[in-house]
Amino acid sequence: DGYRNTNQVSDDYRYQDGSYDTPNDGYYRGGDEPAQDEDAQSDVTEGHDEDDEVYEGEYQGIPHPDDIKEKQKKRAPAVDDEYRDRADLMAERMEDEEQLAHQYENIIEECGHGRFQWTLFFVLGLALMADGVEVFVVGFVLPSAEKDMCLSSSNKGMLGLIVYLGMMVGAVLLGGLADKLGRKQCLIISLAINAAFAFLSSFVQGYGFFLFCRLISGLGIGGTLPIVFAYFSEFLSREKRGEHLSWLCMFWMIGGIYASAMAWSIIPHYGWGFSMGTKYHFHSWRVFVLVCALPCIASLVALKFMPESPRFLLEIGKHDEAWMILKQVHDTNMRAKGEPERVFTVSYIKIPKQVDEFIEIQSSTGTWYQRWLVRITTTLKQVWDNVLYCLTAQYRMNTLMLAVVWFTMALSYYGLIVWFPDMIRYFQDEAYESRVKIFDEEEVSHFTFNFTLENQIHRNGEYRNDKFIGMKFKEVRFEDSLFEDCYFEDVRSSETFFENCTIISTVFYNTDLYEHKFINCRLINSTFMKEKEGCHIDFEEDNDFLIYLVSFLGSLSVLPGNIISALLMDKIGRIKMIGGSMLISAVCCFFLFFGNSESAMIGWQCLFCGASIAAWNALDVITVELYPTDKRATAFGILNGLCKFGAILGNSIFSSFVGITKVVPILLASSALVGGGLLALRLPETREQVLM
Numbered sequence: 001d002g003y004r005n006t007n008q009v010s011d012d013y014r015y016q017d018g019s020y021d022t023p024n025d026g027y028y029r030g031g032d033e034p035a036q037d038e039d040a041q042s043d044v045t046e047g048h049d050e051d052d053e054v055y056e057g058e059y060q061g062i063p064h065p066d067d068i069k070e071k072q073k074k075r076a077p078a079v080d081d082e083y084r085d086r087a088d089l090m091a092e093r094m095e096d097e098e099q100l101a102h103q104y105e106n107i108i109e110e111c112g113h114g115r116f117q118w119t120l121f122f123v124l125g126l127a128l129m130a131d132g133v134e135v136f137v138v139g140f141v142l143p144s145a146e147k148d149m150c151l152s153s154s155n156k157g158m159l160g161l162i163v164y165l166g167m168m169v170g171a172v173l174l175g176g177l178a179d180k181l182g183r184k185q186c187l188i189i190s191l192a193i194n195a196a197f198a199f200l201s202s203f204v205q206g207y208g209f210f211l212f213c214r215l216i217s218g219l220g221i222g223g224t225l226p227i228v229f230a231y232f233s234e235f236l237s238r239e240k241r242g243e244h245l246s247w248l249c250m251f252w253m254i255g256g257i258y259a260s261a262m263a264w265s266i267i268p269h270y271g272w273g274f275s276m277g278t279k280y281h282f283h284s285w286r287v288f289v290l291v292c293a294l295p296c297i298a299s300l301v302a303l304k305f306m307p308e309s310p311r312f313l314l315e316i317g318k319h320d321e322a323w324m325i326l327k328q329v330h331d332t333n334m335r336a337k338g339e340p341e342r343v344f345t346v347s348y349i350k351i352p353k354q355v356d357e358f359i360e361i362q363s364s365t366g367t368w369y370q371r372w373l374v375r376i377t378t379t380l381k382q383v384w385d386n387v388l389y390c391l392t393a394q395y396r397m398n399t400l401m402l403a404v405v406w407f408t409m410a411l412s413y414y415g416l417i418v419w420f421p422d423m424i425r426y427f428q429d430e431a432y433e434s435r436v437k438i439f440d441e442e443e444v445s446h447f448t449f450n451f452t453l454e455n456q457i458h459r460n461g462e463y464r465n466d467k468f469i470g471m472k473f474k475e476v477r478f479e480d481s482l483f484e485d486c487y488f489e490d491v492r493s494s495e496t497f498f499e500n501c502t503i504i505s506t507v508f509y510n511t512d513l514y515e516h517k518f519i520n521c522r523l524i525n526s527t528f529m530k531e532k533e534g535c536h537i538d539f540e541e542d543n544d545f546l547i548y549l550v551s552f553l554g555s556l557s558v559l560p561g562n563i564i565s566a567l568l569m570d571k572i573g574r575i576k577m578i579g580g581s582m583l584i585s586a587v588c589c590f591f592l593f594f595g596n597s598e599s600a601m602i603g604w605q606c607l608f609c610g611a612s613i614a615a616w617n618a619l620d621v622i623t624v625e626l627y628p629t630d631k632r633a634t635a636f637g638i639l640n641g642l643c644k645f646g647a648i649l650g651n652s653i654f655s656s657f658v659g660i661t662k663v664v665p666i667l668l669a670s671s672a673l674v675g676g677g678l679l680a681l682r683l684p685e686t687r688e689q690v691l692m
Contacts, residue, residue, distance in 0.1 A: 108236070110330065111333060129254050134194070135163070137259060139160065148285070164651070165648065167218045171641040173219075174226075179629075187231065191299055191300040193217070198292065226637040229636060234691065241625070246566035253558045256551065259551070260551040331344065389634075401682060402623060406646070416669055422658040440460060441461065448469060450469050451471060452474065454472075457479065458478045458481055463481065470491075476495075480500045484504045488507065488508045492511075493513060506527075558609050561612075562613055575618075577617070577618035579681045583673070589670035593666060625686035625687075
């Protein structure tokens with residue numbers, strides 16, 4: 001009974017892990033094993049105690065229960081994943097990701113930092129530059145667009161905020177998709193949407209369609225920021241990451257400088273447009289909108305020649321594609337260094353356990369739109385799961401603290417960026433009003449006015465048999481005056497009103513003196529003929545060069561802060577950079593109390609922008625490093641979307657206090673910066689950790 005037949009013995013030999021193992025079940029195996037001598041057999045039982053007592057069924061061919069359990073444990077990994085608990089799969093995936101993170105760091109160090117990273121740096125920099133341009137475009141075109149499209153104050157406000165609304169939605173949506181579809185693919189989609197609708201917005205005439213185009217354009221460009229930083233960080237080693245991500249931030253500054261310079265050189269030139277009939281006008285501000293789409297288009301074309309992030313490909317199990325890209329990075333850098341003979345030594349890279357699996361729908365299943373609907377809803381559900389994952393216990397505290405820091409930074413920064421130009425305009429208006437000329441009880445008869453009247457107030461005047469021909473009224477008010485037998489022809493006006501006036505037997509021909517410009521007036525036997533239609537732009541008057549200069553200097557002032565933050569990011573750490581920059585910016589806010597002139601306000605704006613840029617750069621870096629690869633762009637998108645929400649609130653709140661008080665905007669901005677800066681000091685430092 002102690003012997004078993006040959007077939008049974010052969011079944012007990014298993015090929016496991018590349019070698020043949022014999023089962024340890026207590027049976028005697030005949031055949032190949034040499035027979036033990038008697039001394040050896042006696043030595044086996046020497047020192048035997050009760051704990052090692054032979055199982056009584058051993059020689060009857062009955063397996064020991066402990067041996068059965070051991071075999072079951074060995075066979076457990078062979079069970080299909082669909083029958084395993086999800087928690088076990090996730091635990092295995094987390095272990096794999098940790099191993100991959102350290103291995104990938106070593107691979108990137110072997111690839112080196114050289115020509116490939118610098119090429120990608122400039123390609124992604126153009127995309128970041130397009131984001132910077134988008135922030136400034138609407139602000140520069142508003143003075144012209146409001147005349148061209150007859151915008152009311154509420155319409156102007158909506159146009160200013162609609163871009164931020166689109167960017168807020170785009171950051172969350174496209175950032176989430178980048179963790180599922182890939183960095184490169186989603187960045188191409190983002191840039192393509194922005195370029196297409198920015199180009200289209202320069203040609204549309206109606207306000208509603210223009211508003212829609214800028215909304216979708218903002219949605220597209222909103223996805224670039226989270227994708228660009230996630231994309232570039234995955235080609236950088238730990239020692240280079242903080243510095244080179246900070247250098248990349250300089251392109252946002254370059255975008256602001258580019259937009260300011262283009263606005264300054266294009267918009268004031270009325271002749272740079274064309275007209276088609278009387279309804280379609282393509283003025284120079286539309287040429288400016290077109291030119292601002294060029295960085296986006298350039299980045300879109302260059303991106304076609306760049307590879308997908310290998311870190312993302314490894315995350316979704318595409319080992320061979322990731323290996324080929326890493327070899328390309330290595331070979332490109334080695335050739336640039338003059339060492340083409342250097343061989344890429346990596347042969348295998350760890351791949352995390354794949355938990356989420358797509359089930360491809362067969363072409364015969366349902367209609368085409370049903371299949372696409374299932375794919376879209378499945379992808380969006382995975383994006384939503386990623387959003388919720390950022391709020392799980394492991395990341396909840398970091399996410400909430402980062403959210404507060406991002407929001408407070410955006411509220412103060414974007415609020416003040418809008419407040420500075422508005423305050424400068426307010427100082428200009430005050431100075432302009434101080435030079436107003438007042439005429440009392442003047443009497444003019446049989447006179448022809450064919451020149452511009454500007455910044456004047458006429459009270460209790462009498463005008464008889466006068467002609468106003470081919471002239472302009474700018475900031476002119478007639479109060480309690482009499483017009484009798486007068487003639488107005490081809491008259492243009494801005495901010496001109498008639499209050500409590502009596503107008504008798506007067507003709508208005510081809511003027512823009514509409515009904516709302518006559519306040520509590522008596523019109524007796526007066527005629528309005530062929531009123532001017534639409535709105536009219538006076539480019540010399542409606543475009544203030546000082547506003548372009550302010551934006552240009554504000555963008556240029558961040559250059560020293562960018563350089564300092566890039567050089568010190570990996571030396572003093574991200575946390576100290578954020579906290580220190582925000583606290584210094586808060587101190588700068590208090591000096592705004594002494595900004596009582598245009599030049600002082602420009603100076604304090606430059607100081608504030610230069611001090612705050614380091615915090616922005618460090619926030620971008622730490623947000624990338626705190627989250628794993630499959631959640632990185634999603635988390636960045638959520639926080640950047642919250643940042644744009646803070647920008648909307650900041651613009652609305654701060655602009656409402658212009659001309660009323662400086663105390664509320666300054667205290668609100670400084671308080672937000674102090675609170676956010678102190679909270680940032682509680683975030684974990686990430687400069688020494690590998691990219692998970």
